[in-house]
Amino acid sequence: MLAEKQFMEMALSFPAVEQGSHFDVTDFRVRGTIFATYREKDGRAVLKLSPDQQRLFLETAKGMLEPVPGSWGGKGWTLAILQRIDADTLRHAMSLAWRSVAPKSLL
Template identity: 35%
Template sequence: MASGADLRRLALAMAGTEEAPHMDRAAFRVARIYATLAADGLSANLKFSPEDQALKCMTHPEAFSPVPGGWGRMGHTTVLLAVTEEELAAALETAWRGALPRRRPPGRARRR
């Protein structure tokens, strides 16, 4: 079973990740926030694509569920930290990859 300390360690090991407070949670971001850890350390919210969210919630419904309301429809997903450390690491990597800075194709000028 993973813990809040495991989530923090795994997230901070990902390139470019920084931790900062976010309301009553700890947020982990690279270009955007991809994970927030609940104050009690028992759950976290991860930002997935809607497709990744559907897959996680279908394959592990006991641990993953959409955040209620509009946030959930955008891919924000609650994970109970009763998952294994390996499952948590895989989920964090998926969320981290989705938060990496987007690159413009070569030759495309920046809009002003």
């Protein structure tokens, strides 16, 4: 089981990440584009994956990740279930999310 602190520290460990917020959600951005969010009031951790990446994780990491309900989930936004996900799986998914918004100069 991963904690909020571990999720946030992991997100901040990638190059050029800035922590911000919108409404009641802490977000993690690269040059203004969000790749991960964390909502403290319910422990909801979300990653920006492509729909194909999301499908792959749903098959290979069953029960650890799930689509965000509604149209956002159809676009690849994915809940990381911190009570079930292991650190390696989260780091891999978060790395893909970070790469989806990072400029080529950072890759």
